[in-house]
Amino acid sequence: MALSCIAQPMSDVAALRARLLAWYDENARALPWRVPPHSGRRADPYFVWLSEVMLQQTTVPHATPYFLTFTSRWPTVSALAAAPDADVMAAWAGLGYYARARNLLACARAVAADHGGVVPDTEEGLRALPGVGAYTAAAVAAIAFDRPANVVDGNVERVMARLYAVETPLPEAKPELKALAARLVADDRPGDWAQALMDLGATVCRPKSPLCTICPLLADCAACSDAYPKKSPKADRPRRHGVAWLLTKGGKVALVRRPPKGLLGGMLALPTTDWRAMPWTDAEALAVAPVSAAWKGAGSIEHVFTHFALTLRVMRAESDAPDVEWTDRSGLEAMPSVFLKAARVGLGL
Structure with missing residues (x-):
């Protein structure tokens, strides 16, 4: 993987980060699992974890009522751990991929049984939980615990592909895009940084018709086009x-x-x-x-x-x-x- 053509001096990285974080301070989405920037509070790790699992295969508008239902019925990870399987599976209906609901229960029960109901605060500790993959561990570590983790979802991949005009098509480009995103991670406000990239991809750097003229990273972007990310032809679905x-x-x-x-x-x-x-x-x-x-x-x-x-x-x-x-x-x-x-x-x- 050759990244030398897009390598940026640290001063440029710092300026890019400052522009995006300033934009996020003004434009952060209000989400029920999120705390606003500069609020002086940290997000509930259980809320962050639950929302990330729900959002893996659906959109914010679709997941939000499910999140509110779950947190009303099971307001803590220990409450979820004590819930009957059938109740949780029924509440999950409509979110798809029911293996995620089974993993959700297994993880909640491991946190309750092995960690006293306290969600681990490091990527390593989170990865050790059943059903928690690299992305979810990074997201919870950054957003809930302000750890400098590289959080790369589909929105972030799209931002990186356009920012650096990556010609490698998805899914082959995933390691390259993750490496590009890692260059921008820093100790300063890592939770806000992760959410700023997600919000930028969701609201400005959209899959179609991106709003390039109002993008805070317009001056940094090599593509400014919905022609990126490139995608390999999809195989026929049997x-x-x-x-x-x-x-x-x-x-x-x-x-x-x-x-x-x-x-x-x-x-x-x-x-x-x-x-x-x-x-x-x-x-x-x-x-x-x-x-x-x-x-x-x-x-x-x-x-x-x-x-x-x-x-x-x-x-x-x-x-x-x-x-x-x-x-x-x-x-x-x-x-x-x-x-x-x-x-x-x-x-x-």
Whole structure:
């Protein structure tokens, strides 16, 4: 990795940092897990950690109501550690990647059991917790404890790619972008610096139509264009097929709990066939139906996961069956979105 072409004198780095921090002092986003710059307070490490986990696969507007719900129900890491798995998984529904919710619980319980409910204050200590990766450890260390950590999310990658006109496409450019960001980390206000870069990427250096004319780093930027970061062509997403079974009894719907490991593990869901490359014929599907009933086709849905796209046909029947968990229709919102979509189609909603 050759960085000599973009290496900056330390005086230039200091001036760049001063410009961005001054901008942040005036333009910092008001977020429920954040403390304002120069407030004299530090952010709650539990709030920072929880927000970072939630934000890994979604946006601030989408994550915020979930964060407020979690912190209202479980205001401390010890309270979360004591929560039943099913309650946490249900509260997570709609945020995707349920393995993160399972890791969230495992981490909270480790903090409660091994650290007296006190979140470790170093990257090394945070990395030792279950489910805490390099990015989350750096973010919590910087934002909650003011440690000089290199916090690089998608927003920061985009800022670095434009600031230095990095021609290497993503994802290959990730190590280069992380190294560039590391050059700008300093002992002065590391938490504010990390959040300033994030805010710049989220509000000014946007993925499309960046607001270059009002950017505090305009004079430093080599690109000033949404042509960066460069991206490698995406591989085609494979398609899988399955059948979901919507069994109803009056105003109730039969649900099952998925196995604890694997995709959507531990979540309440509609019973389904396996999800495979070839579509299921009616005969194949009926041969593995969860109960014997007068099943009829009730539509289908499309759903996109990170690594594959799913076509899920919905079969519906009315029957009273044992060994299922009957749930009022009003309780279906606790299911992952793929099953909620299927249930709504099957119910004609």
